[in-house]
Amino acid sequence: MFLNLLPEGSRIMPVHLDQDVVVTIHRNAAEPECSVCVGKAPDQTCDPQYQRLTYSPDMSVEFTCPNPQEIFKMDINREIDCTGTGCPANSVQTKDIFSDFNRTFTWDLKVLASQTFQLDFPEPGMRQIPEEETCPDSHTYSLKAYPRSGVTSLGSFCKGGPVTTMQVRFKGRVALQVPGGVKADPVVFKVSVGPETKSKHGLVLIIVELPRGVTDTSFFSADYRRQFPDDQQMQWNFSVPAMHNYSVLLLDHTAPECIQDTVVVQYQKENGKTLRLSLTDPQPQHQQGNFEMVLKNCQTNTSLPGLTFSYKVSVMRSGHPVVSTVDLTQQEGISLLLEKMSSDPFCEMRINSVIKEKILVPAGTKASLSFLDCPNEDVRLTATKAIGENSSCTYNCRSATSCPPTALAVPLLDFSLPVPLHSFTWNFTIPNNSTLDLVAPAGNLRQSIPGQECSQASSFRLTECDGTPIGDFCSSGTLQKIQVHANASITTPGRDLKRSIVPLLNVSVSKEISEGLIYTVIPDVSSVTTLVTPNWPNGMKKFSTVSWIVRVPDQYKALLKFVNVSRPKCSKLHANILVQMLGQEEELLSRQEGEEIEKELVVSNTFYLNMSNCKPETGHFSLLTDILVYFGTSLICLVCSYKKLTKENSAYITKGNIFRPSDRHFSKTRSENESHVYDSIDEFLVYGHLLDDHPYPDSLPSGKMQVDSYQTFTGATDGALPVIKEPDPEPETGQYKAFLAPSETFNPSRPHTPIQLQESLGFQDRRMVDNELYTFKSTGDIKAIRLSAVEPEASMSDDYL
Known part of the structure; x- marks a missing residue:
């Protein structure tokens, strides 16, 4: 909408109305002379007092004076009929027109005679004010009802208060007054059909949610400053916050002369208890819980002043504070922080x-x-x-x-x-x-x-x-x-x-250390050790460094598997991964952010894993690696750590004593258990062809390991053979196991026979094949046993699962 200044001093504006909107233009000042004209010549109509505008696709309004906003006011009305299937959607939307004029937006509401229409106000709700006052934001609302006794004002309201819902019987009007020059910003309230009502005397039900804390809220009866309608009643339903007390105080009231019945202020609690009081009785004080308050008028002598009534509800906390004295003078360096969550x-x-x-x-x-x-x-x-x-x-x-x-x-x-x-x-x-x-x-x-x-x-x-x-x-x-x-x-x-x-x-x-963070790690030889970078799984801090010093025991090796590596694109410096044995200059692995990294790496001594971050341009630098320590050059520990051996598999160690230093000892003697008896050996567990660095290469033909026969060690024993202490049975987990449960078909156990230490890698302990069971009988010659002609090869990565 816009206004044009015509040479004759008139003002004209185009008007665009919705189809269900009616605009009424009223004169509210006697001077100066001015008329409002609608339409175009020769059908144009002019009137100095009043015009009614309805929907037209091409409509304009002309005022015959230069400042019509000082002379006329606008009433912008919409009718909302909810007597059918319900109230139309978006029925309270308001288009701001005639913004230079004082305007009143009105909504006429109607439901069936036995029903109520309900107004729901969004947060922060509404608060009631005396009718002669206006709201701070210049948006003042009012509500009227139409009982048989005549039009009744139910009150004036502003934004921001505890009133959330109103229910009015049969017919009513909501009005919003906005002065000229103020942009209309109305509350978008919801209109719906409320519950049916049997009472013919109820004007309105107002639902109030009282706030927490210490508050005072005022309320006014219908037609306040005039008189409350005869034989009518008004109800407020109050929701009181938990652990709060409320008190009701009458502020200003006048009592009518009753011809029939009396004026009653009735309170009902949630437990059903009802309290009926007069205007002169003390009202409830320091009560708790939700309550209903109903004001009922009598049949009055209309020649005398009628009923007027205003009151306030005061709310305060009912709990008692918990008091505590904190003395930190004896707690050196300690401070406390309490935060409301x-x-x-x-x-x-x-x-x-x-x-x-x-x-x-x-x-x-x-x-x-x-x-x-x-x-x-x-x-x-x-x-x-x-x-x-x-x-x-x-x-x-x-x-x-x-x-x-x-x-x-x-x-x-x-x-x-x-x-x-x-x-x-x-x-x-x-x-x-x-x-x-x-x-x-x-x-x-x-x-x-x-x-x-x-x-x-x-x-x-x-x-x-x-x-x-x-x-x-x-x-x-x-x-x-x-x-x-x-x-x-x-x-x-x-x-x-x-x-x-x-x-x-x-x-x-x-x-001082050379890195930002150093971990000293002693891996468990019986399980996988997992290492992750700081702030895992998020990336390391820019320009930060971290090292793990991994202690590997003598005669053991460590397998590193880089399970999860995330590397950034660097804008300054490089993101490096370095593996190096302690005390040696040779780097086993050194990779920057753009270089491919091996999935696995075997280290045969104590080493450190170092990572240094750059300033990432994109991405982040993080790593998760698994470490498995196994004995010597054998991969059996590796297999046992990731695969649970079946009953038919036995552990096999290629070098040194057949017991590890960390093994526990059996509580039974050798004659009381069958740990020295083998059920069978699965051929995939024979890894002789993977062994290198043989200390006795001359004992094998053509420099290769003999894998198809068994021969005992014949070297000097240097005296009596030691008695080997057997470890206790280990629980059935995924960890390394020296022996498995013996077969139920074993022959009775033989007497304990010490086994000579087998220091030569040429010794191949092949004592079972094709489900034929053999045991040591003496330390003398042991008969050779034929193995299968073909033994499968196993790779390190295949058994690392």
Whole structure:
């Protein structure tokens, strides 16, 4: 819509109306002379007082004066008939037209005589005001009903209040007044058919949701300042928040002279209890729970002043605050932080009588805390202890040599606080050119990774001082030591504040290391050890470095399998992966971000795996690798770790004693068990052709290993043969097993016969074939046994599953 200034001083505007909208133009000022004209000549009609506009595809309005907005006002009306199948959709949408004029948008609502129409207001609801007042945003709403006694004003309302719903019987009108020059921004309320009503005297039902906290809300009866209709009633349904008290106070009222019946203010609680009071009775005070309030008028003497009624409902908290005094003067370096985890104002926290959303109790101070209506889940309590040069604790560490080792344990914190401790954090500030060393009080540590998560009871989180995560860790693993070349934080889940716990970690400070993070790893020879980069599965911090020093025992080898490697595109420097044996210059593996990396790598001594990150342009740098340590050159340990052997398979070791140093010992003697008897050997377990570095090459023809016959070792024994201690049976897991359960068809066990140590790789212990069972009878000559003509070859990668 726009206005044009015509030479004659008239103003003309095009008007675009929806089909169900009617606009009425009223004069509201006597002067100056001005007419409003509709249509075009010769059919144009003009009137100085009134015009009614309905839908027309091409319509314009002309005013014969230059400032018609000072003379005329607009009533923009829409009828909403809900007597059929329901109310039409989008029935309360408003198009802002005639924005220069004072305008009243009206919606006429109608339902069947026995029904009500319902108005639902979106948040933040509506609040009632006296009819002579206007709303702060210049958008003032009013509601009228049409009972048989005549038009009745049900009240005026503004945006923002506890009124959420109104139900009016039969017919009514909603009006919105907007002054000229103010853009219309109405509340988009919903109109629907409400429930049926049997009472013929009910004007309106107003549903109110009272807010939490301390509030006072005012309400006014129908036709306030005039008189409430005879024999009519008005009802309010109040929803009171939990743990709050309400009180009703009459503000201003006049009592009519009743010809029949009396004026009653009736209250009904959720439990069905009804209370009937007069206008002079004390109204309910300090009550709890939802309630209904009904104002009923009598038949009055109309020649005298009638019933007027206004009141307020006051709400306040009913709970009692939990008070606690916190004294940190005896807790060196410890501070407390309490945070509200919910935005709901229902919970109220105070420190020294001041309400706070977040409370910090600094180290070395005292504070009085109170909590009102704060469930445990709405408040999080964390404790932090600062350790280092800038802290006030006794751990005053100015150099690596002056930093005493310390055992981390959550101290005794008995503050009688109503919320549990969520976590306890140690913040370490170490000197320059030094390193923070972390070890378990007993045993080793392990990192929590998907599929191998730590339990919350024994875990801790390690982060750098800038908040960069390193990882979650717990006890019972393969990490002997964690070294961090930075200030760091260690956080453990909270426990009972009133009970101290055993030490979580032993922490010390040592000399500077060359990497940002170093793990010392002692792999378990009976299972796979998994290593992951810091902040797994997310990427490493830019320009950061990490190393794993992997201890490999003598005569053992380690198989590295790079299971999951993610490498970035670098914008500065390179992302490197390096494998190198400790104390040697030769690099076993060195790859940058753009180079292909092997899937597997065998290392025969203690080594370190190093990773250094670049500044990624895209992607991130992360790695997950599995390490399996096996004895000597045999791959049987490797197979046993990934495949559960069947009953027909026996373990076979090609070199050295047939027992590993880590094996446990049988509790039974050899004569009491059949561990020395073999059921069968599956041919795929014979890996003689894979052995290299043979110490006795002359014992084999043509430099190759003899795999089709068995011959005993005939070298010198240097005296009596040792008696071999048998290990206890191991549980049936995927780990290495020296022997399997004997067959039920075994002959009775033979007496114990010591077996000579077999130091030669030329010794091939082939004592079974084709389900024929053989046992050692003596240390003398053993008859050769024919094996199958063809033995399958097995690769390292095929058995690594």
